[in-house]
Amino acid sequence: MFDPVGVPAETILDITWLLIGICGAIGVVMFCLIGFAIVRCRRPEGDDREPPQVYGSNPIELAWTVVPLMIVFVLFMVSARGIFELERTSPSEGATELTVTGHRWWWEFDYGDLGIVTAGELHVPIDEGGVADLYLTLKSADVAHSFWVPQLGPKMDVIPDRVNHLWLQANRPGTFVGQCAEYCGNQHANMLITVVVEPREDFEAWVRNQQQDAAADTTVAAGKRLFLRTACINCHTVRGTVANGTFAPDLTHLMSRSTIGSGAIANTPENLREWVWDPQNIKPGCDMPSMKLSRSEVDLVCAYLETLR
Numbered sequence: 001m002f003d004p005v006g007v008p009a010e011t012i013l014d015i016t017w018l019l020i021g022i023c024g025a026i027g028v029v030m031f032c033l034i035g036f037a038i039v040r041c042r043r044p045e046g047d048d049r050e051p052p053q054v055y056g057s058n059p060i061e062l063a064w065t066v067v068p069l070m071i072v073f074v075l076f077m078v079s080a081r082g083i084f085e086l087e088r089t090s091p092s093e094g095a096t097e098l099t100v101t102g103h104r105w106w107w108e109f110d111y112g113d114l115g116i117v118t119a120g121e122l123h124v125p126i127d128e129g130g131v132a133d134l135y136l137t138l139k140s141a142d143v144a145h146s147f148w149v150p151q152l153g154p155k156m157d158v159i160p161d162r163v164n165h166l167w168l169q170a171n172r173p174g175t176f177v178g179q180c181a182e183y184c185g186n187q188h189a190n191m192l193i194t195v196v197v198e199p200r201e202d203f204e205a206w207v208r209n210q211q212q213d214a215a216a217d218t219t220v221a222a223g224k225r226l227f228l229r230t231a232c233i234n235c236h237t238v239r240g241t242v243a244n245g246t247f248a249p250d251l252t253h254l255m256s257r258s259t260i261g262s263g264a265i266a267n268t269p270e271n272l273r274e275w276v277w278d279p280q281n282i283k284p285g286c287d288m289p290s291m292k293l294s295r296s297e298v299d300l301v302c303a304y305l306e307t308l309r
């Protein structure tokens with residue numbers, strides 16, 4: 001959050017510095033006064049008289065009521081203005097709109113009209129010298145989560161049976177990472193978000209690829225048959241096949257993602273095999289059981305999964 005790349009995150013950082021500045025200044029004044037009192041008002045050796053007792057002082061009472069009130073008022077106004085600026089209930093012109101669903105313990109991204117559903121990693125277009133606006137509609141499939149990509153904007157709670165909205169912005173291409181920010185169970189820490197802000201041509205190429213059904217690659221027919229015969233298809237979708245489960249990440253373009261398990265591990269051939277062998281070794285407690293395949297069956301299935309580009 002100390003390296004913002006857009007208006008929402010910059011606004012938050014400005015307010016943060018103001019808060020740190022004011023609270024820091026109060027802290028400095030207080031510690032100086034305490035230090036002064038400790039040094040100057042020490043009881044001298046052999047002096048056991050009581051210091052003068054002062055009861056009631058209107059000026060002092062007024063000062064310590066009015067000054068904090070003024071400080072609180074300023075902080076309140078600044079925060080309220082920030083909240084009004086950042087909270088949006090409708091998308092700005094040209095914003096990329098998508099629906100985010102928090103699941104234990106992964107994120108689903110649905111691009112609506114574009115017909116794209118993916119997991120863990122989302123892509124956003126940016127024009128040369130422009131900004132990328134993102135307008136998210138946030139939902140939860142189970143418990144409360146919170147969507148937070150610090151460089152792009154505020155965090156927003158993701159609450160069951162409630163729809164929240166969030167405006168994010170990036171003013172340059174790049175990969176920005178975020179995280180679920182509301183404790184949601186044992187794999188909460190492995191519920192990461194990757195936002196890829198990329199030039200429009202790259203984004204459009206990504207969209208064209210994501211819109212396609214899974215390629216039918218005959219060299220991996222055995223692996224595909226095994227996948228389709230296994231319970232994988234009750235939880236996962238691979239468009240263009242009979243696999244149409246919606247409980248778990250859509251695997252149609254699994255290999256286009258840089259990680260497995262919403263950021264838990266890098267998407268490499270070895271890691272993919274370890275995941276399919278037993279996801280519980282990688283994300284203990286996650287909602288994908290070990291499918292009890294043999295090592296050679298895992299190899300077959302993974303050879304098929306690797307064609308899902």
Ligand SMILES: [Cu+2]
Nearest residue numbers: 145180184191
């Ligand atoms: Cu969560």
